[in-house]
Amino acid sequence: MRPYRAVIVGTGGIAHAHAEALTSLGSSRVQLVGAVDVDAGRAEEFAKKWEIPQAATALADVLADGVDLVHVCTPPGSHVELATQALEAGATVVVEKPIAVSLASVDELLAAEASSSGSVAVVSQHRFGSGARKLRGIVESGSFGRPLIATCHTQWYRDAAYFTVPWRGSFEIEGGGPTMGHGIHQMDLLLATLGEWDQVTAVAARTSRDTDTEDVSMALVTFDSGVLASVVNSVVSPRQTSTLRFDFENATVDLEHLYGYTDDDFTVTAAPGFEDEVAAAWSKGPTGQPSNHLAQLSAVLDGLDAGTTPPVPLRTARATLELVAAIYKSAFLARPVHRGEITPQDPFASRMNGTGAPWSGS
Incomplete structure (x- = not known):
């Protein structure tokens, strides 16, 4: 079996943990083939440090090369768009937490995953x-x-x-x-x-x-x-x-x-x-x-080897994000919130601040 081909999108601090873990797993199992960042200089510097052959400013520039794994390490607001793009190319996606900035965005990603041959694993290294x-x-x-x-x-x-x-x-x-x-x-x-x-x-x-x-x-x-x-x-x-x-x-x-x-x-x-x-x-x-990225990323590759959904699947990670949304809703509305209460029509589904933080004046 050929080694899996991986790219990292977003080359800030947490990306180095991903690169170190992937490198530790050995080039016979996984190879870093691309580094992507909106800052071209930072992408090139990251690629040089980790001996990655290609640096780019757009994910599309590297997906054409038969990428198996896309590691999304950008700010949370861009996670869903990038992960969806990778899924459309048939790649498996490893997304840093938080998965997305809202439950509605996670549900969009779940729909994209359902229509793709790839899947999403959410970093939950602990x-x-x-x-x-x-x-x-x-x-x-x-x-x-x-x-x-x-x-x-x-x-x-x-x-x-x-x-x-x-x-x-x-x-x-x-x-x-x-x-x-x-x-x-x-x-x-x-x-x-x-x-x-x-x-x-x-x-x-x-x-x-x-x-x-x-x-x-x-x-x-x-x-x-x-x-x-x-x-x-x-x-x-x-x-x-x-x-x-x-x-x-x-x-x-x-x-x-x-x-x-x-x-x-x-x-x-x-x-x-x-x-x-x-x-x-x-x-x-x-x-x-x-508890570290190496432990989870090794399990992700084990899942790919076995043809099973890599851990932690997107739907499992959604439950954690639902708790986060419920904490905000309870705090901002000053009342208890039950699991399942935040339906797609709820303001706290489309944004974590829902109807507005008490200190925002909105």
């Missing part, structure tokens, strides 16, 4: 670390008892200079603030662990950053299983951390990291009297895999 996979196995087996409560906190720090980049802090281009662009990875892992959510009650505020979006949000999420979870998303927290905590009947599992975790970032605490069985259960399952 699902692929061995610790998270082991934790999901614990939930499925019930070996720690039922999960009861959880916390999911993304408390990062982005100063005023960070938001001088034109597309940042914009509902139109970025889709939202830390709820959309920063906490979405932790929230995705929360859903991957606990399953379907049922209701959310949230608040959001613009506390100090000069943006159109929030810089802090907080939410209480109820899951179908009855689990209650608190969610915090912030870009005004000087001590940066990403934390997830799951309290089961017989144990607590803590994960604390920043942008990626290893097995050592998990702590397991048994309830009194359950020490031996908790230790035995946690000792089983996968080990040694950090």
